[in-house]
Each structure stands twice: as structure tokens, then as C-alpha cells.
Amino acid sequence: MAAPSRNRVDAQPAYILHSYPFRETSLIIETFSRDYGRIALLARGARRPRSAIRGLLMAFQPLELGWAGKGEVPALMKAEWLGGQPLLTGKALFCGYYLNELLIHLLPREDAHTHLFSVYAETLRRFAGELAEADLRRFECALLQALGYGLTLTHDAQGAPIDPEGDYAYEIERGPVRLPARGETPLSVRGKTLLDLAGEDFSDARSLAEAKPLMRALIAHYTGGRELESRKIFKEIHE
Numbered sequence: 001m002a003a004p005s006r007n008r009v010d011a012q013p014a015y016i017l018h019s020y021p022f023r024e025t026s027l028i029i030e031t032f033s034r035d036y037g038r039i040a041l042l043a044r045g046a047r048r049p050r051s052a053i054r055g056l057l058m059a060f061q062p063l064e065l066g067w068a069g070k071g072e073v074p075a076l077m078k079a080e081w082l083g084g085q086p087l088l089t090g091k092a093l094f095c096g097y098y099l100n101e102l103l104i105h106l107l108p109r110e111d112a113h114t115h116l117f118s119v120y121a122e123t124l125r126r127f128a129g130e131l132a133e134a135d136l137r138r139f140e141c142a143l144l145q146a147l148g149y150g151l152t153l154t155h156d157a158q159g160a161p162i163d164p165e166g167d168y169a170y171e172i173e174r175g176p177v178r179l180p181a182r183g184e185t186p187l188s189v190r191g192k193t194l195l196d197l198a199g200e201d202f203s204d205a206r207s208l209a210e211a212k213p214l215m216r217a218l219i220a221h222y223t224g225g226r227e228l229e230s231r232k233i234f235k236e237i238h239e
Contacts, residue, residue, distance in 0.1 A: 008068040016059050017100040032103055037111040041067050041076040053079045060088050060096050060124055086128040095127055097230040105223050116146040134202035140215045149222055153198035166191040170214055172221050187214055
């Protein structure tokens, strides 16, 4: 979906995905906005000790932003905290960084995805409660679907309906291929796992377990095999 004109934008719901210093006192902030998708903004003076917006520009917090400018990096004109989102800690914090990395690496700039924005916001709210791996799988599926990389889950590569009792090898860019006999192959899954993914039903522990390597392989494929920093840091901490 093409984003509307952004010469001047007011009251736009958004989240900050990443920020980095620019010159002596400013920041470049990577944001995920509801109606304009991923967009970089220049926050002038945001690093000054007395800056009014310095304490607002945090990741995982719902903001209302306003900006103006015609260049690649418009100037941030206004930022207000909308509240209602507890701070993420522990494992939930790393999972939040993982979501942000996926958006930065996979989401094109200025490509609006209002449904994905809603899924992202809801996932963060869930992270602030009891963290569930199913929430990660739901977000990954929603992201790939929004980008046009949606999984083939209800029919196999030949167009036949998925048999919940069958076994399949998932071939990226092609879809599930029925296996003649039960056996372990790369990205092998039960038919039931595929159907559970399609229905976002992760109540079956085996479906949830099989979904993880499948989604990890798909994410690695579409990010060009890039090792995500959030995953690397989380692995190092556990080791």
C-alpha cells in the first residue's frame, strides 16, 4: 500500500524501532508508523540534557508523532507519549528487539501496513504480560504475509489439501511437499502443524515446536542469512 503524502504529518501513531546519534546533539530515529510505514526522522536537539522530547523517544512505547519535510529524512516536529504500555524487561525485552530487527531488515521504507502495525502493538502488549512463544510465531506469520511472502499452509505444492495426518517437507518458495513415509528431513512438519499455523492455533505443543525451525528458516531466507543481533545476544547470555 502506498503511503499518502508526508510533507507535513500530524498526530501519527508510531513506535521507535531504533535510534542513533546525528552530529552533536541530534538523533536519527527509525520509526514504524501506522499510515506511513517505516520512516526515518531527524530529531533535532534530542540529545541535549534539557530537550523536552529526550525522555520520550524510547522503543516499545506508543507515541504520537508529527513531522515535516520533503527529503529522505523529515524533521520531527512533535512527540507525545500515549501511555498504556508497561516497560519490557528480561526475555520480553530481547523479543521486542527481535521484532524491531525484523521490521528494520524486511520492511521497505514508506510502505504502509496498518494491519501489521496493529499486530505489532498487540504483540508488545502481550510481551508485557506473560511471554508466550506463540506470540512470536503469530507476528512472524503476519510480517511475512504483509510482505507478500505468506506461507502456503492449507494446500501442498501440487494444490492438494493438507492432510493433518500426513508428513511434509516445506520447500521455501514452493510450499509443502508430501513425504511418502514418516521421516526427518530439513523443515519436515506434520500436516496438523501447517493447519495449526494457518489457524494461528498453538495449543498443540508439537505444532508450536515444529513451527519454530520452519519460521526461523523462512526468516533467514528472506533476510539473506543475516544473523540478527538480538538472537545472537540472547544466545550468548544463555550460554
